[in-house]
Amino acid sequence: MTLDWDDVEVANKWLSNRLSWQDATVVSQYEAEFARWNGSKYAFAFMGGRVALSACIYALDLQPGDEVIMPGYTCVVVPNAFKWAGVKIVYCDIELDTYGADVTQIESKITPKTRAILLHHLYGIVCRDYTAIIDLAKRHGLKVIEDCAHTTGAEYQGRKVGNCGDVAIYSSEKSKIFNTIQGGVAVTNDDRLAARIKEYYDQAPYPDEVSIEEQLRNVPLEFYQFKHPQSWWLGDVYYFLNKEYAIYSTSREEEQGICPAHYGRKMPAPIAALGLNQLKKIDYYIKCRRENAKIWQLWCEQNGYKQPVVIAGSIPSYLFYPVLVEPEIKQNIRWWGFKNFNATVSDWFTSHLHPVPGHIPGCKNAEIAIKQCINFPTLNQTCKFPGS
Template sequence: MLKLFAHIGIRQAKNIAKLILGYPVSYPSLGSMTLDKDDVIIARSWLKDRPDWNNNELVSEYEKQFALWNGSKYAFAFMGGRVALSACIHALDLNSGDEVIIPGYTCVVVPNAFQFAGIKPVYSDIELETYGLDASLIEDKITQNTKAVMLHHLYGLVCRDYEQIINIARKHNLKVIEDCAHSTGAEYKGIKVGNYGDAAFYSSEQSKIFTTIQGGIAVTNNDVIAEKMREYYNQAPIPDDIWIDKQLNNVIFNYYAFKHPQRWLLGDIARLKYSRKQLISTTHEEECGIQPVHYGRKMSSPIAAIGINQLKKIDHYNSIRRKNALRWDEWCNEKKYKKPVVIDNSVPVYLRYPVMVEQQKKINTSWASKELGVQAGVWFMSNIHPADRPVNGCPNADKAVKQCINFPGLLK
């Protein structure tokens, strides 16, 4: 605690100096930017009223509302996108010894979910227009053990080879999982992504399109697959009261630390109050490929209440993201950088705006705050972010690791 006090003292002294000199004291955050005071009110209300924490009715309502909004027949709410992926794996009858083709440019929790089930992830390279799987390389990866392909819509873009990937999978009788963790609300041909494959998962982790701090949803439009998802869902435990308490307190903390207009000051006050209750999105265990003891849980009512409130605002915030992307379009044009590709008939949501820059500009991103008044995100710093696991034969992914930065989609 003394160390925390010292860090805060130094930071606030610097902030006061910045105020005196007329410099900005905070920048747009890269996460939790859809949290508002109404979410804080809901979190505080649930912290005061605990008897209904394990009542599943509100979770069912959240699932129903998400399915309706997303255009999906079935939706199941879990405590993480990674857990929702595990539900998809179970629902598709993927078994130990099977292989699944996935992008060689992803988050560590994705291959973990497969490996926890005894399934071998086979990495395939991406294209550098939308950072999705390159369809032209997939068939070379297919073996007699391949049972599925997992495509992703990264940074809120609809992946360039969406239809081709699905067609290849159908040709080889493979299941399709859609990773929509970055792209909740993005559309292709008037239908939201996640509804073209066999199953899909979404994330409401604190850095995503909408947030419940931690959370995820699995969807499908297939009755048989839905029954298997429900089977996984029914055996999943609800988080204990200690975890729910922490998550609700993190809603309050994240609002003051990352969203409030005076977060430069109130964020540090919140750190003093909530430091012992902060949750880590990806633990050291997960980075090492070890399944955490709290893995595999379904959502609780208090968190579903936050999700329902976030769902009311998601279209509004996605509209703002698209408007803000125009600023980054102009910057790319001015600086002669290639803009990310928006494929025909698609509507992106720009969780972040990815750009390939010189390697040095990714190594040291201080130029972004000085020149543009924003922090540049550095997703991904490794092929299997944030773990330093080797991935061979994915040169485009390697290049993106070295050069891709990403600007925030929400600027205030």
């Protein structure tokens, strides 16, 4: 819903200008602008938040046999990045106020082999135990990776999330706060870690031209399907004519735990140009999300449902508005959402390692969230950046 006609124009422009697809100056400009906007010293652009995570794992020098503690309520691409580096994953349970890792659960999992903690901020809400986890890591000499894929632009104590840990990752995949179809950024404020990420970055290839073209053609495809005022019919027509270009977030290989051949790519100029255009509008769309979240806050108050907790000193960016409802509602979420709100209400996450079925023992709160957490939308077609 953050794609507008100006993004389609950017994509079309780059489709007709293939000679500049590996212009590193455009990528550098995007990285500098993201770092400035995010309040980070360094930023590096990759072709996915999962690739940015692999770069962070490399930067932290996590080795086979090292342990990382992370929440057992996540997307499968996150543990994949650690598995492919040979790092042992130790799962901990979440809390149900913000769906972040429970600091008491983390502490109980620390062993002499623990090297790092991955904390995530889900659904655009700042993790309840943010400060406590950072403090715990410092006491034990552990590194902290912040997963901000859902929460780009959220703030805590006057800073954007991702600047309290050692490294952080963000996503511009098409379902996230801002949209380059696929893409991610790794940030750090540490000079030494930045040099290590740069080593990984310099070794990473660009995507091939077929992949770049496919991604650019997905911009109008997504726009006509979801944002165009007449998407109710133009979306189907455009999809029928261009469905061979459709990109899906998680590949079948990744769902099976197999590292795909295209993994580990850095961002080329055309996608960085889309990112620059999206950054011009990101604050506007986050403002829209915050305003629309008030609709669901009121709904919770009127219907007796618990609201997600906004911790003191934080300002969410509200990718979605998560609410725990009865399990039977989540089981029929599509029908229930349209019946009651004429809106698409989503069901992230449907398993411990979404979207892959499976069970992680000892994560009882995560099980509750899997069965009961639904996500109300915070953007719709009426949200349009002025002048776009």
